Amino acid sequence: MISKIDILAIGAHPDDIEIGAGGTLIKHVKMGFKVGLLDLTLGELGTRGDVETRLKEAEVSKYILGAEFRENLALKDGFIRDDEDSILKLVAIIRQYRPKIILCNAIKDRHPDHGSAANLVNKASFTAGLAKITTNHQGNSQAAFRPNAVYHYIQDRWIDPDFIVDISSEFEDKMKAITSFKSQFYNPESDEPDTPISSKEFLSSIKSKAILWGRTISSTYGEGFTKSRALGVNNILDLK
Numbered sequence: 626m627i628s629k630i631d632i633l634a635i636g637a638h639p640d641d642i643e644i645g646a647g648g649t650l651i652k653h654v655k656m657g658f659k660v661g662l663l664d665l666t667l668g669e670l671g672t673r674g675d676v677e678t679r680l681k682e683a684e685v686s687k688y689i690l691g692a693e694f695r696e697n698l699a700l701k702d703g704f705i706r707d708d709e710d711s712i713l714k715l716v717a718i719i720r721q722y723r724p725k726i727i728l729c730n731a732i733k734d735r736h737p738d739h740g741s742a743a744n745l746v747n748k749a750s751f752t753a754g755l756a757k758i759t760t761n762h763q764g765n766s767q768a769a770f771r772p773n774a775v776y777h778y779i780q781d782r783w784i785d786p787d788f789i790v791d792i793s794s795e796f797e798d799k800m801k802a803i804t805s806f807k808s809q810f811y812n813p814e815s816d817e818p819d820t821p822i823s824s825k826e827f828l829s830s831i832k833s834k835a836i837l838w839g840r841t842i843s844s845t846y847g848e849g850f851t852k853s854r855a856l857g858v859n860n861i862l863d864l865k
Contacts, residue, residue, distance in 0.1 A: 629724075
């Protein structure tokens with residue numbers, strides 16, 4: 626039974642995590658850190674595919690990323706809110722796995738669920754540390770716990786990152802994780818309707834961003850993140 630992880634990656638929809646933070650997660654798994662995945666919705670409003678297909682695709686991607694688990698909170702797709710019920714459901718997950726770091730959706734993005742998910746995660750991460758908020762897991766009361774930090778991966782909308790992770794060695798596996806969602810992304814054999822993410826150019830844009838961010842830190846590929854509080858380091862020579 627998994628009791629504690631280092632990084633919890635959260636996405637509004639199955640495939641958000643892969644696009645925004647797949648390389649970073651693979652890199653940290655390689656370094657020996659434990660990673661967990663949480664999708665907030667089943668993506669039931671997606672134009673292409675269906676819930677059953679996306680759940681199967683998400684499982685395939687989980688193994689590519691090397692995650693300890695992948696769970697789904699089954700909130701209502703298209704209507705993510707930072708209401709009490711949603712916050713408490715997420716608080717229970719945070720307290721169960723006690724991640725040091727949470728990675729989640731962009732604060733502002735084309736899809737309104739992404740920003741809503743970011744707000745929900747930020748509120749739940751803070752609320753999880755309040756001792757007077759009570760939650761239970763399998764009939765047992767949970768102790769208060771607050772992650773060290775919440776960082777936001779960058780999605781459709783171009784945002785200048787606050788820091789960039791070198792994913793040069795992980796980029797190809799990141800793309801494998803993304804394209805394991807065959808129902809959602811470019812597939813010349815598919816007869817489903819086109820969407821903003823189903824074109825060949827969309828996959829090319831992911832690579833282009835990674836190249837630009839990699840160039841910024843003198844590497845081949847990078848993933849960009851934003852933060853809501855100042856970063857701290859023990860050794861400034863560790864910064865590129």
